[in-house]
């Protein structure tokens with residue numbers, strides 16, 4: 723192994739994390755969650771025992787292609803009444819499962835890396851993409867205060883993430899997000915449009931034919 727490969731890939735062959743700035747308040751932390759992924763997925767398995775993934779419907783009653791659940795004090799919901807946050811899982815009428823330390827520690831560390839030192843997530847939306855599932859271009863704007871950033875963790879199969887601008891009509895960049903990548907956007911970039919293209923078929927060693935995305939927010 724030469725010196726360059728030694729630096730890039732580390733001793734176990736894993737790539738070292740690196741930061742890519744995509745705007746004044748947007749940074750892609752390549753590989754930031756790779757080391758913690760197994761612990762996060764073990765905690766996720768416990769979350770979905772009490773609050774399983776489900777396909778929420780949008781306002782016209784059509785189900786979303788992405789299956790969702792939440793953990794933390796607040797959970798994001800969509801139904802025929804619209805979008806909102808709630809402390810309770812409507813399926814069980816109980817509170818959403820608490821946010822595991824593995825989740826909140828990772829989200830805080832990523833926010834710090836992106837320059838947001840006081841991020842305290844109270845909501846984690848957990849998205850599960852099966853092959854073909856997608857998310858159309860949208861802004862995250864159901865939160866009370868836009869000063870806190872969004873921290874978005876990608877696990878499992880790779881996805882093409884569309885990173886747009888402040889207006890829907892602005893041309894979106896296509897980002898390849900792979901297992902362990904963390905994208906943070908906040909500050910001036912907090913209301914950037916974004917979406918995910920239909921998931922392509924594949925098999926990931928930890929998650930099989932799925933992609934999991936954790937979206938951390940300070941919602942309340």
Ligand SMILES: O=C(O)CCC(=O)C(=O)O
Nearest residue numbers: 847849862874918935937
């Ligand atoms: O799956 C992703 O990478 C993005 C998810 C997202 O934008 C959202 O949940 O609001």
Ligand SMILES: [Fe+2]
Nearest residue numbers: 860861862916
């Ligand atoms: Fe979003």
